[in-house]
Amino acid sequence: MLLEKKLAEKRLTEAYNNAKIEYFDNKSKYIFFSDCHRGNGAPADEFAKNQNIFLYALEFYFRNGYTYVEVGDGDELWENSNFKEIRLAHDEAYSLLKKFFDSNRLIMLYGNHNICLKYSNFVEKNYYRFYDGYNEEHIELFPGITPYEAVVFKHKDTGQEILTVHGHQGDRMNDKLWRFNRLTVRYFWRYLHSIGFTNPASPVKNAERIHKIERIYSSWIEKNKIMIICGHTHRPHFPKAKELPYFNDGSCVRASGIQGIEIDDGKIMLVEWRVRYDSSGNLNIDRRILRGPEPIGKFDLRNNEYILKSEKMNL
Template sequence: MIAEKRLAEKRLTEAYKNAKVEYFDKNSKYIFFSDCHRGDCTPSDEFAKNQNIFLFALEHYYRNGFTYVELGDGDELWEHSNFKHIRLAHDEVYTLLKKYFDDNRFIMLYGNHNIHLKYKDFVEKNFYKFYDEYNEEEIELFPGLTPYEAVVFKQKYTGQEILAVHGHQGDRMNDRLWHFNMITVRYFWKFLHSVGFINPASPVKNAEKIHKIERIYGNWIKKNKTMIICGHTHRPHFPKAHELPYFNDGSCVRASGIQGIEIEDGKIQLIEWRIRTDESGDLHIKRKVLRGPEPIENFDLRNKEIDRETYL
């Protein structure tokens, strides 16, 4: 546990020091989603059931001037070696994401399941453009895209910082040993996944592993006095009063719908989009605020005493 804690804190510090800096103010608007795990629309593709909810939500945020921040594991590149199959299966999603990209409102981070995006050659080959076989021409997708391991959101006037990462940093099986874990997923767990089994190396349904990750990240927050927004565990989290500012945006593959973190008007909140019925029984996609909103400045630890020894 001590070695894992040191590794995680070291990896988070490395990510922080090498992060892209994104300046924001009270007029900035961001929507954070992660863990879409977009696949090829076969039974193992958990995103397929929520694709329409995701599209509806992203259309809303696009119309309202938000920047889309994808906090890793957007594409399920462990299970699928050919990105082309994912792009074709979710063509409408990439068409909408391209609108964000073309408007300079698209920030992509990579996680463990799409860690291939840290390699420029892979990104250039798969994400810059694609060949349209029907029209027999090359189409631009995200030309010049640079995915990041981490982004530091820095308030222009107060200097407050928010570290955004996927959340796998320091999770040994999903960080240092990701090659081995990917092979087991692609050639073994992928098929069991389609009938409901979960890889034991995944934190998704392992409460002990989730809590350990959260405690370790909490310790880093306490030492560095910097709030974190991440994903990875699929467990949405918005800190209560007197808790350290660890935020988790949940995932886009839960049966209940998709969760995310919104930043708007200098405030932060945890939201969920899901399908609900009205009084007549008609189905509608609705947005619900789960926690918040709270002013971001309330989570600035630089001038506050931290009296808790552990996060949880």
């Protein structure tokens, strides 16, 4: 545990030191989604069941001037080696993401399941443009895009920082050993995944691993006085009173719908989009605030005294 903790804290510090800086103020508007795991439309494609919810939510955020921040694992590139198949299966999603990109309102991070986006040649080959076989022409998708491992959102007025990473940093099987883990997923676990089995290296349904990651990240937050927004565990989290500012935006593949973190008007909140029925039996896609909104400044550890639950968290 101690070695794993040191590794994770080292990786988080490296990510922070090399992060892109995104300046924001109280007029800035962001929506953070992660873990879409867009696949090729096959039975193992978990995104397919929530695609319409995702599209509806992103249309809302585009119309209302938000910047879309995809916090890793947007594309499922462990189970699928061919990005073209993913793009064709979810053409509407990429058309909408392109609208954000063309408006300079798309920030893309990579996670463990799309870690190959750290390689510029892979990104240029697959994400800059694609070939339209029907019209026999190349069409631009995200020309010149740079996916990041980490982004630090820095408030223009207060200097408060928010480190945003996918959350696999320091999770050994999904970080240092990702190539081996990808092989097991692509050639073994993907087939079991389609009938309900989960890779034991994944933290998604392993409560002990989830809590360990949360404890380690909270320890880094306490030492560095910087709040974190991440994904990876698929478990949404918004800190309660006096808890360290560890935020997790959940995922887009849960049966209940999709969760995300919104920043608007200098406040932060955890939201969920899901299908609900009304009194007439009609199905509608609704947005619900799960936690918040709270002023971002409330989570600035440089200026606030927190009562830490160190014994319970085993920091």
